Amino acid sequence: MSGPGEPPRAGRLSLQLLGGFAAERDDGVVIARRWRRSTARTLVKLLAVAPGLRRHREQVMDLLWPDAPMETAVRNLRVTLHAARHSLEPELAPRAPSSYLVAEGHLLFLSPERVRVDADEAEDAARAALVTRDADALGAALAPLERELLPEDRFAEWAGERRRRLEVLREQLVPALAGRLLASDRTDDAVAVLRRAVDRSPADEILHLLLARIWCDLGRPRQAIRQYHACREALDDELGVRPGAELEALHRTALAALDALGAPPPSRRTAEPAALPPAIRRPERFPLFGRERPLDLLTGHATAAGDGAPFVVVRGEAGIGKTRLVAEAARRAAAQGVCVLWGTGHEAEGQTPYGVFADALDGHLAGCDAEERSRVSAEHIGLAALLPSLGGGPPAAASPEEERARLFRAVAGVLTDLAASRPVLVVLDDLHAADPGSLGLLHHLVRTTQARRWRFIATFRDDGLEPDDARRQILDGILRQRMAVEIDLLRLSRADCAALAAAAGAKGPRTGSRIFRLSLGNPLFAIELTSSPEPDLERMGPWRGTTAEPAGDAVPDSIRRLVGGRLARLPAQARRVLAALSVAGGAAVPLTELEAVAAGGLHPPVDAAAVTAALDTAALSGIVEERDVVVGGRPVLGHAFRHPLVRLACADGLSRAARRRLHQAYADTVLRLRPEAVDMIAFHLTVAGDVRAPGFLRAAADRAAALFANDSACDYYRELVAQLEPADPTAAAEARLAWGEVLRRAARYPEAEEVLRRALAELVRDGGHPAALRAATCLAEVLGRAGRPVEGLDVLRSARVHSRSAAADRAARHLAVGALGFQTGRYPDAMAALHRAELETARMTDSARLPLLSRLSTIRAACLLVSGHLRESREAAEEALRTAERADDAALVSSALSVVGELARREGRWEAARECARRAVSMARRTGDPTVLAFDRSNLAGAELLAGDHERAAALAAAAVRLARSLGSSWALPYALVGLAEVELRRGxxxxxxxxxxxCGEAMAPAPDPQVRDGMRRLADELALVRAARGVTPPAR
Known part of the structure; x- marks a missing residue:
């Protein structure tokens, strides 16, 4: 309590760091969520994440104002402390001491008696739970740790250590909690915990291993196999490695268990197998893929002993595999003694009264002998009207209602007789094509099933049925009364679609990938596409954002007939609007744009109201769907075809002239409404043959290049060059130069050399075009990266520099001389060139100067490093990293990190070296340059080796070499091979x-890199010593 005359003491302060920063007091005083000074808020965070809630003043100033002079930093800290104290205690009197934020000598700290931090409490709870191993305590401790520490400061280095501590605790809690839950037979809870953890850390192999082991223990090998593949994909994406030996062994165990499940176990074969109905007797051409879960559900439903809903509705789009799935479930049920009746609704035959049930019963009775058919006819006379094949006829009914009731009783009686000896499954395929009377009979049978051993499965498609259709209303009533459950069948995943395509005859993963993109996982479309030649698959779907128009004439005839039949049922106006939508490309089109195109590109024009009505009709038929389109930063209503093959088949019905007119209308509309959508405008203008196309092609190419979409940028530049070359060779050469720069970044060196040599020749022929120097510099860099640095230096020597050359181009030339000098071991020449480059940057703007300075400092740091000047190298490398981060250039950051990491290795700081290498790999992925990625992976392998993880190092080194080899001759391959040699040597x-x-020796010739050469010599000498010590003779070459 406060003494007499003392101000009341402030309440306790709670700081929340997990899930986002917040501050709250328990005495009711409200702390504003928005602080007047952001640095004051950051100061509190700095102290809250620090050990003991305290930091040295100078450390705080270095973190908050790293570049400010000491006097300025001291003044800033004083102001920030004042602001932070008053933000936490608005009532604090002038010059009064703070209850929470205390300064004592050179230390700043949060009062441990007055301040509680949720992250500290979470850590204490986690450690205590790990000691007790109590499931409830472990779960309670894990819950707060699943929230991210200060997500608004995700990349702040000052929170990194605390974040890693929490991650380590979380990684310990998850398997501990899962183990306790499993020991308590709470398997579902354990799986949920592990799945959340995998979602957060998809490349954590231990979590995948635990989940896969659980699936195997539960007798679900398919789930275990899926878990293995999810882990393998995550590891390959993030680190380029394969799963470890333990998970591989578990994968093999799951595969063996799956093989053992090929036939039902003896305990389930309680009855003689039943005869299959004629509709599903023929063996299937291909196995089922991706339907394990719904197949298990349907088989369980068909063989259940009266539990649960008696009716399952399988929904899905046309071709999704509803019939195929239900047929497989019916076969499995028949193998276990279930009597299966199969009836199909036939759209082409119209709505025959009770036709789907007549088909099912007729198919069953066709397999019975004459005596059995006579018995059924005699005992269930109401069937005669439904099945004339039984002979005779029912007595005259007093009314249609009585005749209907007699039929319902007869069908129920037949099912009752059949169910007396074995369970009965009635499959009603394509129920949407049946008549309303069939749905009424189904409702009666489902409602009166009760404890009888009848089960029903129906396949149903909603598209094409009006909302007030009687069939839809009856089925909705059955579902509403909980007499049925639904299974929505989704499209196949990429992996399952590829497996189906391979089973159907597709050759190679590239073809499988194309089939998936075109089919979107629709099994029917995927199977039909496997019969298409590879060139037709290419023509149907360009895989990148390009100006190539997909070719509808390449769509298989079977798919074209299927789509044509569906389109023929639509009104003519709806077909015209769909034709306009079909040439827009694969993306959704805003409704306002489609209305404008229909008004200006169709003849006669279609007004907005008619467009809306046409789209509603097409959506009801399942051909198009509504999708949001982001325009100007906000979502607007748009429409798109539900399937690309339907769009292609629809567009194929248009003449070339009609398509050209529609593309012109789209280009004008998008240019008016969304001028920033340059890629879409370029596409439509190019296909329409418009003279404005080159300008938009250049804008689209430049945008793709800025986003590191290298393949798309190259396609745009290729089309741009083709259009410019006949009329303006100089402009074409400038476009070639930009194209060559993208090819260089993508490590496509042979193509880059060819493109840049043509660009350079044309620019020189133009009388010394200013861009000629930049073309020569880019060509020289390509030659250096292709392992021919001496040729690159020759190109630079012959390049002319004149008064019209830009300062940036002159500086880039000197930088290239420095880089190639470093590559050839001419370090003094390289340093001199870097000095000249630095002089050229003096009068540039920051935006132009920063990338050059970062690259300059990186090369300088590397030269100093190999020359043995470690202190100067460290200063240059840190400057390079700071400048690269200011320039926000991923490639420059990656290069600088490589040198910083190498310095850390030289100084024995293994963890810092590994962290730098991991960051470099992450940055390299963003650049789109595979040579940089291979080099940084090799560096990461070396860092892992020094940290003692030899298995991870070996996997990374091998992945780096594989990637470098795939690029052909490049500068990265010798580095990767030296790294692999060192890892192999350390592993014995x-x-x-x-x-x-x-x-490596073969890859280096004819211009050996001095660093690689020295590394080879060192490793060769060490290898010879090891062989001599072991008395091992080198293998014969």
């Missing part, structure tokens, strides 16, 4: 090290 695999060094 002498033959592997020898092979890597031999390949």
């Amino acid at each position: 695999r002498l033959d592997g090290a020898e092979a890597a060094l031999r390949e």
